[in-house]
Structures are given as structure tokens and as C-alpha cells.
């Protein structure tokens with residue numbers, strides 16, 4: 001299954017190197033040598049067209065939002081934004097009307113969502129891509145008593161403007177040992193299957209080594225078929241070509257393993273590659289391209305570095321890029337920009353640090369990343385999500401003024417810097 005390794009992964013396994021095929025690579029600087037007392041790896045960056053700067057422009061400035069954690073659009077409705085609030089509401093608003101002070105409530109499940117912890121709540125939603133044949137909304141959230149993560153499905157009204165709370169069907173449940181590291185992103189792939197990132201369960205350092213344990217869904221990326229029932233009437237089926245189907249001691253839902261807490265992943269709508277930001281423990285934040293059957297190393301690895309006390313079975317797929325905790329605290333994975341409004345940003349993967357508000361862009365040139373370029377800084381904002389709208393434009397969701405519960409949040413559209 002590891003034959004699916006990308007060229008970049010193969011290159012990074014061959015460290016140290018001094019050049020790539022093009023001969024134009026720049027060597028990583030010495031700044032990476034402070035990582036946790038571990039030996040630093042040498043990495044290569046490709047050269048490519050300059051990554052342009054962006055500017056964040058406030059959208060719906062008069063609309064009060066509580067911890068907006070994702071913004072999306074429904075297939076077939078290029079006008080409205082669906083704004084997900086972490087406590088468990090989804091609002092609908094037309095972003096062209098800046099005077100909007102109140103949004104329509106699309107779904108309110110705050111009663112059943114547990115958002116006590118900073119990383120708990122309604123974390124991710126996805127519309128079924130086959131609208132209007134399937135008027136379905138998938139929600140991934142945390143619940144209490146017992147503490148767990150759930151993936152559920154709601155039926156959406158024919159006009160697309162509300163979802164029926166009473167229609168909820170539970171698709172998948174995962175017991176959560178701790179309040180943190182619940183992932184996650186739920187989204188449909190170009191293959192029509194639903195992908196879900198689950199964190200390692202929480203605490204710190206993955207104390208139970210869940211991420212490398214193939215018998216749990218924790219610390220994994222899953223791939224399931226929500227269009228079919230599974231064996232014995234299970235609410236979903238496992239695609240027959242999942243990499244660990246039939247392997248003893250392995251959950252067949254697993255698509256990739258060894259991930260710590262992927263906070264936001266997305267498919268490049270042109271290449272089909274699955275990009276993820278995997279939040280680090282103490283020192284290194286990383287960006288990965290998730291491959292079928294890949295092991296991303298946690299908790300034996302953090303970024304490109306060995307992690308003390310971790311254990312696992314190599315080979316591991318190395319990150320595409322990483323950054324040190326001098327530059328941020330917690331990565332928010334983003335999207336590969338495929339919009340028309342900023343032509344020279346096409347193909348750039350845009351990601352951010354949640355707490356510092358720094359936003360970077362990288363390109364992939366023949367499977368090798370360009371050096372991360374800072375493309376903007378959202379000072380004073382906590383960047384919770386970067387999402388692509390139907391036309392490929394990017395919307396940022398942020399909590400402003402700190403993390404206190406109930407503080408307002410805001411959303412922003414990315415525009416060209418000049």
C-alpha cells in the first residue's frame with residue numbers, strides 16, 4: 001500500500017540531500033536544528049513562481065457570531081454562506097449584504113453538542129455533494145455522557161434553508177478518553193466517500209499510543225461509504241479498496257494512520273490530493289498530503305523529528321512542510337486555492353497558525369514544496385478555519401479578542417493584496 005507514496009515523500013526519505021532534479025532547490029537553513037534535542041533533517045525547497053500576498057476583507061461585519069469554526073456553501077447555492085458556530089449552530093447569511101445583523105438559523109443542535117472544552121463542539125459539517133438528489137448534511141461533533149465524538153446525518157429541506165433536527169441519524173460514534181484532540185474534519189472526497197479525521201484522543205503525548213494502534217479509530221483518517229448500509233445493517237459501508245480491509249487487528253475504516261490531531265483537511269479540487277494540517281505537540285506543526293495507507297508517524301515522530309517516548313513501526317510518511325513553535329502554536333490546515341479572482345494564487349496551498357494569525361502559502365513543484373511564504377497576518381485573530389467556496393474563493397473564520405467563551409467571531413474573504 002505504500003507504493004502510493006508521492007514523489008515528495010520519496011525525496012524526503014532520502015535526506016540529507018543537496019539538490020533535487022531541477023537543481024534549483026534551496027537548502028533548509030540551520031534554524032531547524034533546535035528541535036527537542038533531536039537530529040535535524042535536511043529538506044529541500046523547490047523554486048517556483050512567487051506566492052502573492054493576500055488581504056483579509058471582513059464579510060458580514062454587523063453579524064454577531066460565536067466561535068465560527070467553518071464557513072461553507074451548499075451545492076447549488078453560490079450566494080449564501082453557511083456559517084458553523086462551535087457551540088452547535090449553523091447560520092445562513094447572504095454575504096453581499098453588509099448590513100445583516102441577524103442570520104437565519106439553518107440548524108441548532110446546541111442541546112446535544114458538548115462544547116465545554118476548547119476543542120469540543122460542532123467541529124465540521126459537509127453537504128452531500130449530490131444535491132439535490134441527496135439533501136443530506138453530515139455533522140461531526142462532540143457529545144457528553146459518555147464523552148464521545150459522533151458523525152451524524154440530517155435531512156435538509158428542499159429549499160436548502162433549514163435542516164430538520166429530528167431527522168438525525170447517527171453514522172459513527174467514537175468514545176473520547178479526554179476532552180482534547182477530537183480532530184476533525186468530515187468531508188467528501190472526489191470518489192464520493194466520506195473522509196473523517198480523528199485526533200489521538202487527547203491528553204498529551206498520546207499516552208496510550210492510539211495513533212499507531214490499528215485497532216482504534218483514534219489518531220486516524222477514515223474513509224467510509226455513507227451511501228450504502230454496511231454489514232448487519234450498519235449505518236455505513238467500508239469501501240472494498242480501503243487499505244486495511246481484511247488485515248487482522250486493523251479497523252477497516254482506516255485510510256491513513258499516525259496522525260495526532262488533524263485540524264482541517266481538504267481536497268485539492270484539481271489534483272484530488274488530500275491536504276491536512278496536523279497539530280503538533282511541543283515543537284513542530286506540520287502539513288501533510290494524506291496517502292492511502294500512509295503512516296504519518298505520530299507519536300514516534302513530530303514533524304520531521306523523532307518524538308521522545310513515542311513508538312511505532314516505520315516507514316513513516318514525512319510532512320510536506322513544518323514550522324517551529326517560535327512561529328506559531330497550532331496549525332490550521334487550509335485549502336489549495338483554485339479560485340479565479342487571484343490568478344497568480346492558483347495552485348497555492350494556504351494554511352495558517354491558529355494563534356499567531358500568520359498565513360503561509362506553498363506551491364508544489366514536481367512534488368517538492370516551495371519555501372513557505374508569509375502571505376498575510378491576521379493580527380489579533382485566532383484563525384479557526386480556511387474554507388473554499390463553490391467558486392474557489394477562500395473564506396477565513398476567526399475568533400477575535402481571545403478564546404473566552406461567548407466572544408464574537410468574524411469571517412473574512414481573501415482578496416489580492418494589491
Ligand SMILES: [Ca+2]
Pocket residue numbers: 176177178179180181182201202
Ligand atoms: Ca478527545
Ligand SMILES: [Ca+2]
Pocket residue numbers: 258278286296297298301302303317318319
Ligand atoms: Ca507526522
